[in-house]
Amino acid sequence: MKQKNGFKMLDTGVTYVLLIAVAFIFFFPCLWIILASLSKSGSIYSFDGFFPRSYSLATFKKLFTDTTMYNYPKWFLNTLMVATGSCILGTFLTILTAYTMSRFEFKARKPMMKITMVLGMFPSFMGMTAVYLLMTQFGLINHLWGLILIYAAGAPMGYLTQKGFFDTIPKAIDEAAKIDGATNLQIFTKINLPLAKPMIVYTALTSFTWPWSDFILPKLLLKEKNLYTVAVGLMSLDETEFARFAAGSVFIALPIVVLYFCLVRNMVNGIAAGAVKG
Amino acid sequence: MKKKWIAAVLAATVALTATACGGADTDTTDNTAKKGGTGAAVFNGQLEENVTIRVLENDTAIEKGYFKELIDAFNEEYKDKGIQAVDANMDQYLDLANDGPYGYGPDVLYQANDIIMKYADGKHILPLPAEEFDCFEQIPDTAWNAFHATVDGTEYTCGIPVNVQAPMLYYRKDLLPADWESAWDEDKDSVPDMIQSWSKMYDYSVARHEANKKQYGYMKSLNDMYFSSGFLFSYGGYIFGNNNTDPSEIGFAAGEAEKGAQVLSQLASAMNEDCIDDTITTNAYSKLADGSYFATISTPDVYSTFLDELTKAYEEQEGLSEWDAAKKAEENLVMTALPQLPSSGDLTDKNAEQIVSKCMGGVNGYAVSSYTKAPNACLEFVKFATSYDMVKRRAHMLGIAPARGDVAKEVGGTSEEIFKNLDAGNIILMPSISAIAQIWTPGQTFFIDLAQDVYRADNEKKYKDLASMKAGLEDMCKQINEAITTLQ
Amino acid sequence: MKQTVQTFMKTATVPVKMSLLLMGAGHFRYGSISKGLLYLFVELSMIYYLVQRGFNDIRGFFTLGTQRADAWAGIEGDNSVVMMLMGIFAFIVIAVFAFFYVQNIKGAYAMQKRAENNLPQKTLRQDLADLLDQKFYVLVLALPLIGVCVFNVLPIIFMILIAFTNYGGNIVPPELVDWVGVDNFRKLMVLSKFGPTFLKILGWNLLWALLSTTINYFAGLGLALLLNKECVKGKAIWRAFPILAYAIPGFITLLAFKFMFSYGGPINQMIISNGGTPFGFLGIDAKWSARLIGLLVNCWISVPSIMLLATGHLSNRDMSLYEAAKIDGAGRFAQFRKLTVPFMLFATMPVLLGQFIGNFNNFGIFYFLRGGMYMDGYFLASDTDLLINWLYNLSIDNNYYCIGAAISLVIFLITSVISLTVYVKSPSYREEDTFQ
Secondary structure (H helix, E strand, C coil), X not given: CHHHXXXXXXXXXXXXXXXXXXXXXXXXXXXXXXXXXXXCCCCHHHCEXXXXXXXXXXXXXXXXXXXXXXXXXXXXXXXXXXXXXXHHHHHXXXXXXXXXXXHCXXXXXXXXXXXXXXXXXXXXXXXXXXXXXXXXXXXXCCCHHHHHHHHHHHHXXXXXXXXXXXXXXXXXXXXXXHHCCCCHHHHHHHHHXXXXXHHHHHHHHHHHHHHHHCCHHHHHHCCCHHHCXXXXXXXXXXXXXXXXXXXXXXXXXXXXXXXXXXXXXXXXXXXXXXXXXC | CCCCCXXXXXXXXXXXXXXXXXCCCCCCCCCCCCCCCCCCCCCCCCCCCCEEEEXXXXXXXXXXXXXXXXXXXXHHHCCCCCEEEEECCCCCCCCHHHHHHHCXXXXXXXXXXXXXXXXXXXXXXXXXXXXXXXXXXXXXXHHHHCCEEEECCEEEECCEEEEEECCEEEEEHHHCCCCHHHHCCCCCCCCCHHHHEHHHHHHHHHHHHHHCCCCCCECCCCCCHHHHHHHHHHCCCCCEHHHHCEEEEECCCCXXXXXXXXXXXXHHHCCCHHHCCCHHHHHHHHHHHCCCCCEEEECHHHHHHHHHHHHHHHHHHHCCCHHHHHHHHHHHEEEECCCEEECCCCCCCCCCCEECCCEEEEEEEEEEECCCCCHHHHHHHHHHHCCHHHXXXXXXXXXXXXXXXXXXXXXXXXXXXXXXXXXXXCEEECCCCHHHHHCHHHHHHHHHHHHHHHCCCHHHCCCCCHHHHHHHHHHHHHHHHHHHHCCC | CHHHHHHHHHXXXXXHHHCCCCCCHHHHHCCCHHHHHHHXXXXXXXXXXXXXXXXXXXXXXXXXXXXXXXXXXXXXXXXXXXXXXXXXHHXXXXXXXXXXXXXXXXXXXXXXXXXXXXXXXXXXXXXHHHHHCCCHHHHHXXXXXXXXXXXXXXXXXXXXXXXXXXXXXXXXCCCCCCECCCHHHHHHHHCCCHHHXXXXXXXXXXXXXXXXXXXXXXXXXXXXXXXXXXXXXXXXXXXXXXXXXXXXXXXXXXXXXXXXXXXXXXXXXXXXXXXXXXXXXXXXXXXXXXXXXXXXXXXXHHHHHHHHHHHHHHCCCCHHHHHHHHHCCCCHHHHHHHHHHHHHXXXXXXXXXXXXHHHHCCCHHHHHHHCCCCCCCCCCCCCXXXXXXXXXXXXXXXXXHHHHHHHHHHHHHHHHHHHHHHHHHCHHHHCCCCCC
């Protein structure tokens, strides 16, 4: 018994050492960017090793007040809008597609699975030309929702991940409900959707995050500077504006981290396991 | 993850256009017969009314407030005629060929000559009636030629030159040795020798680093093709054959270009490993300000950035008030023409004859988009923006080197020097043929390799003598040639 | 097939046959007015579209334009690429119409049969109710399918077709583009320079994809398991660190890491202050150190999202199996090997494959970390470049879209055969109900 306790202590100890190591590995570069954004001199080359010599909040103040050249607050709102829009639409479409592909038997299913698999492999930067031309024909250049449309339309392409999840939810639950007279729509909304919470959270997070880091599409579709998203705006910064670049990068992370903390509760739930047993 | 790489693609396009500077053929100066070419038929002199023209300016002009002054002045003057100029509010490196045809481009644009001339091929910009401009006589032919295009046998002018971009030497007067007048001024012309000769600059760099290991003399990343290729040109190298118009002939290894490579290699040996990647290019602003570096080269348009950094440094280090610091910085930061080179290509050769440094350069100017709804109003704007007063104002506020002779003379100093250099053919303007896109990466690779070689162990060195450098340059030309021809 | 057509011709009533010309005619005859109107509407709008631009678009697809634009002379002219794109678009519209057309005939014929057998006809309301139940998948998939077709499939078809034109170089609008057949592929075959570089890069590319996928996947899974342990308190906080890394956009991370490992970066500064000589981690001579850094940085970027995903999946495990295993005396490692790994492999096989493809086509890593160099022995590529970087150098840098499209088609064929074989053989494709 004593030995077992000792083992448990050791196990916990090792676990925490590992956790601290992992936290350090992931946090250190982030910390570096955060501190760089707080650098007083504004130049990355006046650092002592990794960190600045003196700190100030001036860069952040500049980021939000000095908007003649680089209107960061506007970019931030634009991105927030695009991210929210494509997150809601994209998640909705992806989950629906994944669920259907996992639960329904129809003729076109397997071919469709193979086709989407293959389509995803195309090195598609030349497809970008086509997307741009298409948007000029639809008159959707310089519209934020044109961007949302493309992000949302492309999202179901990545349904395989979510389908893998639905495949692991036992079908027995569906059949029981069907016997009780539930329609397919009801089975989906009342039973599978609640079970899929972790997956929905994952999908929402990824589709929310993507517009924050993508800049090729917004750059292609948004020509006016005050329509820029944060990523495009940051890339247009002058090379000497390092501190501002870092400060802007730090702020990108903020909404994503906030969203994570709002959703984290839904990340883990063991309902599925309980449901089968019951 | 899948999509992460896509993000990079546009950065590339942007970076590419950013590096590509310079333009057209360098004809001999021939002031007797100036040709302006005819303008497009749409320029009928009838000013469109109640129109708004979107003007694309470069970021520095917007940042420093010059652009606002320009459009305010223009709008004030043309208020009665119902013409209003506004900031196009677009990326300064946008691609008109991509956006214009669909109606998303600017009406008037200010860009480098190679970019503007690229548009001329597809007729995305209008040919301008150059002779109608009051700057016509004032701008040297070399600058005009940068904007000449021959279409179906007729010659056209597609842009109006405004300023000349060429590498300049930046140094700090207060970092000169205290005894420079006795020890570093052999010819007694009251100009320090290291500013006049690369050999002396090399000597001083070595001496300064000896005295204090944290300090250096001349510092510049070698990997920047734009700056490094000037050394090759000085010894007979060139870009393309037939006055930079024939891409089947690549001349970076021509003449005694290898001597230029040797000079670069010697200069690199007095720097540190930072010259291998682009570290120095980005840190020069702060390192010059904190006194680590004595000198560097860059283009005139970043003068104000250097000045701001130095002002900040004086404020912090010496506790000066902002005004005093700015004054001191202005006094001590000097931008001047490049030093001369030894004809032997050996910086340690004290008796070599000195030759003039050549460099790569470009001309920035205005052009009018073919897709504008108000071409005559646009033309009027360009005339206004290239007038004597506006260009003078521009030179004062932005520190640029004007292409107009009268303004250059008025502003004097460096602007005049650049103007003279351009006139004398020492500034090689980049060709505006599309093959130019292929020279950058092979060139950059060679210069990185050259810089790295200085810091390789002796037994691993690749470039030990002139012959191996020549071979390296020839290799680079071969690569460029392959890049151009293979896919055609 | 032939037989069904014959019996159809023999047995179908006139209104049903009329549906061949006038969509919805059969539906009107058998009392389904609203559905008939819908079909009629579809047909009318199709005719409107064809007259308005459809016919022109299709013709444009074949000619790719006849009038060169000249902005100086005020000639508007044809834009070949737009014509091609709208041509493809027209074909998609026609395909969608054909689907409705067949549905219309089938529906009408079925109604006739029902009428002959004195069965009651389905009302529109019933059809709609069906959509929510039996045919739920049709309703659900319609929207994503249209979106994917227009914004993903269309551009890809466009790109494939570009490989058969001379688009690129000097031939970009306003110049007119032409169809050139397989010329581009012939060019690729003839060029001896491509072969050696292609093989060298392909080798490294496969190694890279395998290594980075394996490392990322197991690191992410391991991290998820570690955070899932009972003894870990404050899971949300611990998990937040990788999330923070995840929240910073990839290009910023890459630029930051590039700077860290550069000559003037903090790592070299530390080496210098400890009396060492600076090391070019990503320099021209540093083939393997650059590759290693690429792997690690990619790991740093990808692990958080895999961890998130794995966490979601882990919560979906059937814990009763573990209880049983524990009773049977299975150790923790045995549990991991016999239960966790098979389950995770099953659930995340598509993800694994997606990761593999994503890494195979990972453009950003080496573009940002070590761009702008062509190495000896490589044709317009560096020794860390992946195929996609090479493709970029060849096509976008030089504007040779058609050649680029041809190469990417070749690469695509290779990769899709590999991954499709793996996918079709994988348990998550063949036995989708293993864990149900």
